[in-house]
Amino acid sequence: MSDNTNHHIVPYRTYGLILLLLLVLTGTSVAVTQIELTRWATVVALLLASTKSAFVLAIFMHLKFDQNIYKIMATLIILLVAVVIVLTFLDYGFR
Template sequence: MENEKHHIVPYRVYAIVLLVLVVLTFLSIAITDIELGSYTVVGALLLASIKSSLVLTYFMHLKFDQPYIRIMVGFVLAVFIAVVIVTFFDYSFR
């Protein structure tokens, strides 16, 4: 822990990311009013994945972590995506 370099992120970056997260939250609320049929869920999941990637990258400092931690997070995300895809296939073929 003592050999690690500390990174300094300006508050402006956090403010911009927070503003983008707020805008995306309002978009995810607004997408429920738009009649997209079955694509409404896809749009909501897309917005949620963008928001989660922003939180992981900036607020949880994944951008500055070691590569093996990124690989572990990527593996967890891949498993989550596989579970979501299997769930959608199960729902669509019932």
């Protein structure tokens, strides 16, 4: 982790707002299950979960304030997982 990160202090207000946002998104995840989305249900659930993860990574885990190399590494890993999920759904989506 870079020296910049060590000196970066995120205000409690930001943490509080992100916590609130995560709670809202969790509520949304539950709420959308009431809607009949058929095959898109998984896509919506994954998008909501990914959005929540992105906030945790960026703010709580300080990736937003870190060196670019770590941002690139994290992005590549997320892309890799995304491709794995897409490939899995090439089976489930077209069976």
